[in-house]
Amino acid sequence: MARKRTSALVALAAVAALLAAACGSSSSNNNAGGGGANGGSAGAPKAGVATGTLTAAMSSGAIDTIDPNRWWFAVTWGLANALCTTLVRYADKPGVGGTDIVPGTASLPEISDNGLLYTFTMRPGAKFSDGKPITPADVKYSFERLMNPKVATGTGGYFTDLIGANAYMAGKSNDIGGITTTATTISFRLSQADGAFLYKTALPTTCPVPVGTPMKPIETGALEMNYASGPFKIASYAPSRQLVLVFNKNYDQKLGVRGHVAKIVFTIGSQSTQSVLQIQAGQLDFQVSNLATADIIKLSQNKALAGQVHDSPRPSLTYIFLNNEVPPLNNVDVRKAINYAINRTAILAQWGGPLAGAPSDQIIPAGQSDYKQFNIYPNTPDLTKAKALMKAAHVKLPVTLALRTQNDTPGFINMAQVIQANLKPLGINVQIVGTPNSVNSSFISNYKAHVPMGIEPWSLDFPDGEAIINTGLDPTQPNAPPNMARWGDKAFIPAFNNVLGLQGSARQTAYENLDEQVMSQQAPYAPIFNPKWYDFVSKRLGGYVYSEAMDAINYNTLYIK
Amino acid sequence: MRRVLLRRLLGALVQILIVTLFAWFLFYVIAKVTGATPAQRIAGKNASRAQIELVTRLLGLNKPYWQQYLIFMNHLIHGNLGFSYVQERPVSAIIWPATRATGSLVIGAAVIWLLIAAPIGGYGGLRPRSIGDVVGRAAAIIGMSIPVFWLSPMMAYFLGYQPTQGELFGLPVLPVGTSIFPIQGYTDFGTSPLQWAYHLLLPWITLAIGFAAVYIRFIRTLTAEQLGEDYARTARAKGASTRRVLLTHVGRNIAPTITVLLGADIATALTGVFFVETVFGIPGLGYTGLSAIENLDYPVITGVIIVAAIIAVLANTVVDLLHAVLDPRLRRVTAA
Numbered sequence: 001m002a003r004k005r006t007s008a009l010v011a012l013a014a015v016a017a018l019l020a021a022a023c024g025s026s027s028s029n030n031n032a033g034g035g036g037a038n039g040g041s042a043g044a045p046k047a048g049v050a051t052g053t054l055t056a057a058m059s060s061g062a063i064d065t066i067d068p069n070r071w072w073f074a075v076t077w078g079l080a081n082a083l084c085t086t087l088v089r090y091a092d093k094p095g096v097g098g099t100d101i102v103p104g105t106a107s108l109p110e111i112s113d114n115g116l117l118y119t120f121t122m123r124p125g126a127k128f129s130d131g132k133p134i135t136p137a138d139v140k141y142s143f144e145r146l147m148n149p150k151v152a153t154g155t156g157g158y159f160t161d162l163i164g165a166n167a168y169m170a171g172k173s174n175d176i177g178g179i180t181t182t183a184t185t186i187s188f189r190l191s192q193a194d195g196a197f198l199y200k201t202a203l204p205t206t207c208p209v210p211v212g213t214p215m216k217p218i219e220t221g222a223l224e225m226n227y228a229s230g231p232f233k234i235a236s237y238a239p240s241r242q243l244v245l246v247f248n249k250n251y252d253q254k255l256g257v258r259g260h261v262a263k264i265v266f267t268i269g270s271q272s273t274q275s276v277l278q279i280q281a282g283q284l285d286f287q288v289s290n291l292a293t294a295d296i297i298k299l300s301q302n303k304a305l306a307g308q309v310h311d312s313p314r315p316s317l318t319y320i321f322l323n324n325e326v327p328p329l330n331n332v333d334v335r336k337a338i339n340y341a342i343n344r345t346a347i348l349a350q351w352g353g354p355l356a357g358a359p360s361d362q363i364i365p366a367g368q369s370d371y372k373q374f375n376i377y378p379n380t381p382d383l384t385k386a387k388a389l390m391k392a393a394h395v396k397l398p399v400t401l402a403l404r405t406q407n408d409t410p411g412f413i414n415m416a417q418v419i420q421a422n423l424k425p426l427g428i429n430v431q432i433v434g435t436p437n438s439v440n441s442s443f444i445s446n447y448k449a450h451v452p453m454g455i456e457p458w459s460l461d462f463p464d465g466e467a468i469i470n471t472g473l474d475p476t477q478p479n480a481p482p483n484m485a486r487w488g489d490k491a492f493i494p495a496f497n498n499v500l501g502l503q504g505s506a507r508q509t510a511y512e513n514l515d516e517q518v519m520s521q522q523a524p525y526a527p528i529f530n531p532k533w534y535d536f537v538s539k540r541l542g543g544y545v546y547s548e549a550m551d552a553i554n555y556n557t558l559y560i561k
Numbered sequence: 562m563r564r565v566l567l568r569r570l571l572g573a574l575v576q577i578l579i580v581t582l583f584a585w586f587l588f589y590v591i592a593k594v595t596g597a598t599p600a601q602r603i604a605g606k607n608a609s610r611a612q613i614e615l616v617t618r619l620l621g622l623n624k625p626y627w628q629q630y631l632i633f634m635n636h637l638i639h640g641n642l643g644f645s646y647v648q649e650r651p652v653s654a655i656i657w658p659a660t661r662a663t664g665s666l667v668i669g670a671a672v673i674w675l676l677i678a679a680p681i682g683g684y685g686g687l688r689p690r691s692i693g694d695v696v697g698r699a700a701a702i703i704g705m706s707i708p709v710f711w712l713s714p715m716m717a718y719f720l721g722y723q724p725t726q727g728e729l730f731g732l733p734v735l736p737v738g739t740s741i742f743p744i745q746g747y748t749d750f751g752t753s754p755l756q757w758a759y760h761l762l763l764p765w766i767t768l769a770i771g772f773a774a775v776y777i778r779f780i781r782t783l784t785a786e787q788l789g790e791d792y793a794r795t796a797r798a799k800g801a802s803t804r805r806v807l808l809t810h811v812g813r814n815i816a817p818t819i820t821v822l823l824g825a826d827i828a829t830a831l832t833g834v835f836f837v838e839t840v841f842g843i844p845g846l847g848y849t850g851l852s853a854i855e856n857l858d859y860p861v862i863t864g865v866i867i868v869a870a871i872i873a874v875l876a877n878t879v880v881d882l883l884h885a886v887l888d889p890r891l892r893r894v895t896a897a
Contacts, residue, residue, distance in 0.1 A: 061855040281725035
C-alpha cells in the first residue's frame with residue numbers, strides 16, 4: 001500500500017513538473033516568438049539599438065556552406081547579407097529598389113572611361129567583429145580566396161576578366177596582378193569591359209576575411225564568429241541543429257543603419273508545415289525555407305493573417321533543360337515541339353498556382369530590367385503546332401527520355417508527372433528519375449552523365465541577364481556544369497560575347513533581344529514559370545523586407561514591434 | 562547461466578563483425594565501382610585534391626582491401642566512426658547526441674505503450690467479449706490502422722497548435738494562448754530534464770499509439786490462453802485472487818514472450834522513427850541519416866548505418882538474455 005501511494009505521489013509530482021515545464025515553456029516561447037508586449041522594443045527601431053530575440057526555422061539541408069567565400073544556397077545568401085559587408089552592397093529596400101548598389105566597406109567606385117579600371121576607396125569605420133579595421137589588403141585577399149580552387153567557391157568564374165585571374169585560378173600564379181591596393185584604395189583592372197562588374201563586387205562570396213585566413217573551406221562558422229563585417233555575427237553554430245546570430249557591436253552604423261535585434265536563433269531541421277503552425281501559435285517568428293504549397297494556399301485564404309503574409313516576385317526561373325547533345329533533343333524542332341506541348345499553367349499548379357508564381361516561356365525572369373515580354377510559346381498546350389514540328393523533325397517515335405529532378409522538395413515530382421502526361425501525345429515517353437537535390441545536381445551538372453532532360457530552378461546571382469543567359473547557356477562552354485542543356489551553338493557566340501561589354505540601356509536591349517532569339521530560334525530550355533517568394537511571419541515582426549538581390553529575407557531591417 | 566551469457570555475447574560479437582564487414586564492403590568496395598573513389602566520397606563533394614589525398618592516407622585507402630578493413634575496424638573499436646568533412650566534426654560527435662535523442666524517444670514511448678497495453682490487454686484476456694474488451698479491441702484496431710506519418714502531424718495540430726488558438730479538438734473550450742504541448746522542438750536531457758520530458762510527451766504518445774495497439778492484442782490473447790491453462794485454474798480453485806493469478810502466475814508466463822517482442826520492437830523503432838522525428842523536429846538518428854544523405858556526407862551515413870545495426874544486435878542480445886533469465890527452460894536448452 002505504501003508503495004502504491006509512493007507511485008501515485010511520484011506520478012503526481014511528474015505531472016506537476018511537466019505542467020510547470022509546459023507553463024515555463026509557454027511563457028518562454030511567447031517571449032521568444034510571440035510576446036510582443038514584453039518581448040522587445042516598441043515602435044520603429046533606432047540606429048545602433050538592437051533588442052529582443054527573434055526565432056526562425058529552416059529545413060535540414062538549407063545551409064550548404066557557412067564559409068563566407070563559399071555561400072551558395074539562397075538561405076546562406078540571406079545569412080551573408082547579415083554577416084558581411086562587401087565593398088559595395090545592395091540597398092535594404094523592398095522590390096526593385098533592393099537591387100540598387102550602395103556603398104559598403106568602400107564608396108561607390110571611380111570607373112575609368114574605357115570601363116577597364118574600377119577604383120574603390122575604403123570608408124572609415126569598416127571593421128571586422130573583432131574590432132580590427134578591414135583593409136584593402138584584406139579585401140584583395142578575400143577575392144584571392146574566393147577564386148582559389150582549394151576553397152572551391154562557385155563564383156570565381158565571374159571574375160575571369162580580371163587581369164591575372166585565369167593564371168591564378170589555374171594555379172600558375174600566386175597573385176592576381178589585376179588587383180592592386182594602397183593604404184586606402186583597392187583597384188580592379190579588367191582585360192575587357194564588363195557591364196556587370198559592379199554587381200559582381202557585391203556578390204556575397206566577396207565577403208571580407210582577414211589576410212592569412214586558410215586557403216581551404218572552413219565550415220565550423222569560426223570565420224563569421226570572429227571576423228563578421230555585417231550588423232550580425234555568429235554566436236554559435238551546430239550543423240543541422242542550430243545557428244545563433246547576435247548583433248555585431250563593432251559594426252559601424254555609419255556604413256548604413258542595419259541590425260535592430262539582439263539575437264536571431266535559427267532552428268535547423270524544422271518541417272515547414274509545423275513551422276507555419278508555430279508562427280500562428282506565436283512560438284516562432286519566421287521560416288526561411290520554402291513553404292509547402294498546401295500551406296501557401298491555406299494561409300492565403302485566411303484573411304485574418306493577411307498582415308503576416310508577404311509575397312514578392314523572385315529573380316528566378318524554373319525550367320526544363322533540353323540536352324542538345326542527346327537525340328532527339330539535338331533536333332531544334334523537337335525542342336520547340338516540347339515548348340508548344342507543355343502545359344505551363346498546369347505545371348505551375350503543382351507548385352502552388354498563381355499564388356506561387358507566374359507562367360513564363362522566356363529565360364530572363366519577368367520583372368528584371370532586361371526583360372521584355374515576347375509570348376513565343378503558349379501557357380497551355382498547342383498540340384497542333386507541337387505535332388507538326390515533331391513531324392517535320394522526322395524522328396522515329398515513340399522515344400523514351402529520362403527526366404531528372406529532385407525528390408526531396410515537394411512539388412518537383414508532381415511537376416514531372418504533368419510534363420510526362422503533356423509529352424505523351426507527341427510520342428515522347430518520359431521516364432521520371434527523382435533523387436535528393438544533392439544527388440540530382442551532381443548528375444545534371446556533369447556533362448558525361450548525358451542527362452536528356454531535367455527540371456531545375458535557377459535564381460540570378462545578380463540582377464542582370466548575364467547571371468542567367470551567359471552563365472546557364474554559354475555557347476563557348478557546352479560542357480560547363482551550369483550549361484545543363486549542353487548548348488553550344490557557335491552562331492550565337494559573337495552575340496553572347498558582345499553583350500558582356502555593354503552598359504546601361506544598350507545592355508538591357510541586347511539581353512532582351514538575346515532572350516527572344518535564343519528561345520525562338522533554338523529553344524534549349526522549356527521555361528515553365530517565375531516563382532514568387534512567399535513568407536509568413538509572426539505578428540510581432542516589424543521591418544519585413546524581401547531582398548530581391550539576395551533572394552531571401554533581409555535580416556538587417558527586422559525589428560520587434 | 563554464465564555459459565548462456567558467454568555464448569550470446571559471442572554471437573552478438575559475430576553479428577556485429579558481419580554488419581561492420583557489410584557496411585565496410587558497401588562504402589569502401591562497392592562505392593569504388595560507382596564512379597568516385599571512397600576517398601572522394603568521404604572527403605565530400607567540394608574536396609580539393611589535397612584533402613582527398615589526406616583522407617586516402619589517413620584511412621589507408623591506397624592499401625590492400627584486407628588492410629583497409631583492419632584499419633576501419635581498429636578505428637571502430639576505438640570509438641572512431643570517422644570524420645565528417647561536410648560538418649568538420651568527428652562523426653561520433655554528430656551521432657552520439659542523435660542516438661541519445663532517438664533513444665529518449667523510443668524508450669519513453671515503450672514505457673507508455675506498455676502502460677497502455679498491459680491493463681487493457683490483461684482486462685480483455687480476463688473478461689473476453691465484455692464491453693471493456695470490445696472497446697479495447699476496437700481501439701487497438703483503430704490504433705493499428707493509423708499510419709504514424711498521418712498521426713504525427715494530426716497530434717501536433719490538435720494537441721500542439723489548436724490549444725494556442727483557444728480550441729481543443731475544434732471546440733472553443735480553452736483560453737487563447739494555452740500551450741499544452743509544443744508543436745515541435747527538442748531539448749537535451751542534460752540541458753533541462755523537465756523541458757526534455759515536456760518536448761517529448763507528444764512524440765512519445767504518437768509513437769506509442771501504434772505499438773500499444775499491437776501489444777493490447779498480444780497481451781489479451783496470451784492472457785486468455787494462459788488463464789485457460791491447468792495451473793491458472795488450479796490457482797483459482799485454491800482461492801488465489803484474480804489479481805494474484807494475473808500478476809504472479811499468468812504475468813510470469815507471458816513476460817518472456819512480451820520481452821522478446823519488446824526487444825525486437827524497440828530495435829525496429831530506434832532505427833525507424835523517422836516520421837515522428839521529422840514532424841516534431843527531433844534531431845535523432847533518422848533525421849541525422851536523412852540530413853547526411855541530402856548533403857552527401859558519407860562518413861555520417863556509414864556511421865548511422867553501423868550504429869543502427871549495433872543497436873539492433875545489442876537489443877536482440879539483451880532480449881535473449883532477459884528471455885533466458887525469465888524462462889528457465891530456455892536456459893537449460895541453450896546451455897545443453
